[in-house]
Amino acid sequence: MNITKWKQLLVSLVVLALAATCFVPMSKAEAAGNDPIDVNASAAIMIEASSGKILYSKNADKRLPIASMTKMMTEYLLLEAIKEGKVKWDQTYTPDDYVYEISQDNSLSNVPLRKDGKYTVKELYQAMAIYSANGAAIAVAEILAGTETKFVAEMNAKAKELGMTNYDFKNATGLVNEDLHGKQPQGEGVKEESEVSAKDMALLADRLITDYPEVLKTTSIAKTKFRAGTDDEMDMPNWNFMLKGLVSEYPGVDGLKTGSTDSAGSCFTSTAQRNGMRVITVVLNAKGNLHTGRFDETKKMLDYAFNSNFSMKDLYPEGSQVKGHKTIDVEKGKDKQVDIVTDKALSIPVKSGDEKNYKAEVTLDKKEITAPVKKGTKVGTLTVTYKGSDKDYGFLKSKEFSVNLVTKNDVDKANWFVQMMRGIGGFFSGIWNSAVDTVTGWF
Template identity: 45%
Template sequence: MNRYKQFSVFVAVFILSLTTVFSGFINKAEAAEDPLGLNAEAAILVDGETGKVLYEKNADVVLGVASMSKMMTEYIVLESIDKGKISWDQKVKINEYIHKLSAAPGLSNVGLTQGEDYTVKELYSAMAIHSGNAATVALAELISGTEKNFVQLMNKKAEELGLKDYKFVNASGLNNSSLLGNHPAGGANDENVMSARATARLAYRLITDYPEVLETASQARLEFRDGRTYDNFNFMLPGLVHEYEGVDGLKTGSTDFAGYGFTATAKRGDQRFISVVMKTDTRDTRFTETEQVLNYAFSNFNKETILKKNYQAKGQKSVPVVKGKGDSVKIHTKDELALTIKNGEKDQYQPKLVLDKKKLNEDGELTAPVKKGEKIGYMTVEAKGGEPVSFLTEDGEKLAKVDVVAAESVEKANWFVLSMRGIGGFFGDLFGSVASAVKGLF
């Protein structure tokens, strides 16, 4: 082998070695960023009670959401029923377009007969259990007149719910190209998009505001009026192929653009978790990855008392009081503060006292009278190092706060005592001034 060939082999081996080393570094970095090593483009895990974020991977990346966007349609239907705009037994007559869409090949549907009446309950069940796309559009038209109007309502409601990183172009989550020439918003090939965080926030608000959604979402099968039985696409429900203890919702989704996604919720005892996985590569992968997330949740997180009732902050167990019989008042938490945290990490949280500035004067004092039990502020917790605890919503964040109240009453001093204090203060200041002046002579 001549020197040129030897050098070429050396360079090739050297480059291969560097590639292997850097590849190892990259893989280690990726593993560090995602401790679960999920086969999903994005994912998030939250506490179902407070919306406290427990795990996330690319949670703010905007991706196709497919039929998981039906959760927004479900929210609007349940809200419309709650407000009396529609009712469960209200009849909906199926038009030609809805009929044809229900028979379109390759789409999840229950057959809907043109000219026949179906109740809102039937259509909702078809949507929530078997992800019926035509049934979804029928409900959208019932509520808003047209699907185009309904899409505007979806986007408006998303803003009201505080979602970020979203765009709805139809009610069902299909690609617009599948809607038989219709596209209520956007272009012919557009479809709904959201981030994992926005999807989780929608799911959290859905089961928090309308927990009855789980009564339908938890049904493994739909017995429809056509005599057929339709499986729920959530194969983690009892009796289905990926059955997982505690799963009772919520919504799957898949298109070529979105890949396979799944928003799940599961409850065991008093613990509920919500998870989202987005853009997995197969139908089964979304369930195996969700299983991994939920296993992580139930094995590693528990609700623990962080602050006990009547807890007093170290270094500030009282607040100064003016114009009172006493010059300070003791304060403590009204109730205990409990949060879902990772096992063994209780000591990683520290209390944070926030006093109500509206109740304090410019010197940070309360003005008597102060009644026992009167709210003075609140106590929350933050991770040591000052990082805030992350929540999906402001309402959830409020659950991580507990009122701080006066532990005793401080009555207002009478006019004579206040006058004497004023006189004493005057002569005290006068004496101090004279003493300073005399001291200055020497």
């Protein structure tokens, strides 16, 4: 080999060596698009409840099996029926053959029900919400809709009404239909099961605790007994191990629902409140141990939310005015303008020192309003968007958050004389301005 070829070979080796030393593999966080945490699950989401601000998201729009978290929709429909007076807590139910048969299946989570027994709606609800009793859930479905088939239609209709978009409820329990002993809802396949996206589960959880906050009094019960003091008494521990006193206890956790099947894996929708902030988390198919993996991955999200990363900030307190938009013109009013203010606090979870990166924008419905005007009349919105460099996941229902701008006071309509004098003044003002413009044109 001649000298020239040796030089070329040497240069090539040096270039390869330099390239090797300069290559730095991406970290997991970089590979995940600079996600702040690494949740080991097929899908996950965390929101702050009052604002709907998404604090973390992973595959959150992907529809996946949700197992017994399906019962959250069953709970919602029951609590709605209770509120509307269609069902009472103390009314009783006697199991039919289907409910009796499922309730006696020891391979499923259940409280055994007697074929000739009488059970109150309250007993069935607690068994479903605390112990995830499947027979009890089907019993609730029959109480509300007559049959589970009709109830499934109501579940999907309510999901649409709530604004959910990636869902398909197949039964009242979350079981795979083949576990229902050949008696699954009509029209549903044997291998099918309920599937919902993590984002829609967060939306359902948010509506459940917002519309019916009393649900937390039940979901926060760590241990109780079914039919205490009777021959049918049995222990009923909560499958949510993050509740106070249980093995994965986490301060502030008071709900909501676990779920697991072979296809869904380890699932959990949690909610926790600390330091004036309530968060909701969802994990679908968490990796690791079937019973504890969901809690391990949920803990990552809760730690991220509560351990000095976020706190609630009133960017604009209730009754605030926005610079440049403090008033709106009033036509035919005693006052020509009225102050406008926020109707509630624009409060969102913010990382320390990050307040400056949230920018407000005012949108008025009209340039002016006509008297008479009542205090609290909506005239526009105040919207906030994030302009910082951190990854922004947006909000549960949109990419931004807003509150209404409303009138601070009443404005009465001006009498005819005042309106006439203003009209005359406007007429002569117009003549004067026209004359000034004309004279100015001469020069």
